[in-house]
Amino acid sequence: MSDFDSPWKEALEQFFPAFPQFFFPQVHAAIDWSREYEALDKELQQLVREAAVGRRYVDKLFKVWLKDGAEAWVLIHVEIQSQRDDEFAERMYGYHSRLYERYRRPVVSLAVLGDEHPAWRPNHFGYSLGGCTLGFEFPVAKLLDYGADLAALEADPSPFAPFVVAHLKTMETRQDMEARKGWKIRLLKGLFERGFTGDEIRQLLRLMDWMMDLPEEMEEQVQEEMTRFGEEKNMPYVTSFERLGFKRGEAKGKADALLHVLGRRFAHGVPADLEALIRATTELERLDRWLDLAFEAGSLDEFQRLAQL
Numbered sequence: 001m002s003d004f005d006s007p008w009k010e011a012l013e014q015f016f017p018a019f020p021q022f023f024f025p026q027v028h029a030a031i032d033w034s035r036e037y038e039a040l041d042k043e044l045q046q047l048v049r050e051a052a053v054g055r056r057y058v059d060k061l062f063k064v065w066l067k068d069g070a071e072a073w074v075l076i077h078v079e080i081q082s083q084r085d086d087e088f089a090e091r092m093y094g095y096h097s098r099l100y101e102r103y104r105r106p107v108v109s110l111a112v113l114g115d116e117h118p119a120w121r122p123n124h125f126g127y128s129l130g131g132c133t134l135g136f137e138f139p140v141a142k143l144l145d146y147g148a149d150l151a152a153l154e155a156d157p158s159p160f161a162p163f164v165v166a167h168l169k170t171m172e173t174r175q176d177m178e179a180r181k182g183w184k185i186r187l188l189k190g191l192f193e194r195g196f197t198g199d200e201i202r203q204l205l206r207l208m209d210w211m212m213d214l215p216e217e218m219e220e221q222v223q224e225e226m227t228r229f230g231e232e233k234n235m236p237y238v239t240s241f242e243r244l245g246f247k248r249g250e251a252k253g254k255a256d257a258l259l260h261v262l263g264r265r266f267a268h269g270v271p272a273d274l275e276a277l278i279r280a281t282t283e284l285e286r287l288d289r290w291l292d293l294a295f296e297a298g299s300l301d302e303f304q305r306l307a308q309l
Contacts (some may be wrong), residue, residue, distance in 0.1 A: 039060070060076045067160065072108060084117060088122045133146075152167060159196065162194070166212055169187070180212060188226060293306045
């Protein structure tokens with residue numbers, strides 16, 4: 001089962017300035033990037049906890065400075081699911097209004113829809129009753145739209161361009177692992193032709209490998225092909241991909257330990273979707289943090305809230 005949520009969260013953390021530049025250029029143009037931006041994880045965790053939603057979503061909150069000198073908060077919501085959600089726009093409004101009510105800061109709400117339904121494009125919430133009118137609109141980026149021109153995506157210098165292709169091809173190849181393996185190799189090799197820095201390549205290698213999961217035998221074939229590619233092209237950054245194999249083994253041990261603790265502490269066991277997400281995680285520091293939370297949380301729901309799962 002592919003893990004879309006965790007790679008998206010990390011991509012937003014690692015490449016935040018590139019996110020509005022790629023998806024929402026009008027927002028990017030309004031921000032003063034010469035001043036430091038700040039991730040507001042603590043504020044967002046409090047908001048999500050108060051919202052008490054049943055399932056967790058990919059949300060990130062950043063404080064930025066606008067070119068006119070004003071402070072603004074940017075709330076990013078990535079919706080990854082295969083079915084329509086009639087409450088999506090209302091949830092966007094709820095998060096937006098709670099943020100403003102609590103912190104009295106202008107909020108820019110942005111949404112990325114990563115589902116498989118071309119016609120589903122919620123971008124507003126409101127009602128009118130008895131002369132009272134409420135209207136809330138927010139910009140939306142639909143990933144399916146970007147798939148119409150893969151050649152342009154593969155030539156685009158933004159780190160989100162190959163990441164979007166990885167997302168689309170992971171959805172498209174749910175029933176065809178051989179095709180996914182081909183696309184994975186193609187996309188990973190393509191990273192070296194875009195002019196990314198060594199650190200950007202390492203991060204994207206990890207995130208795209210994480211998203212485009214394959215059976216173990218195919219993963220080994222991808223690793224062997226990437227190793228040969230690195231040797232032929234004399235590209236030292238591919239060695240980090242080789243080391244990823246060792247990290248996978250270490251991550252598996254940490255994931256097993258985490259699932260064991262959760263299973264022993266909480267009588268009803270670990271839901272299959274949560275177990276799949278934990279097993280797909282290769283970030284060792286994240287797994288260590290989750291293990292600490294597993295001992296601290298009073299319930300499985302509290303663990304998921306604290307871990308933002």
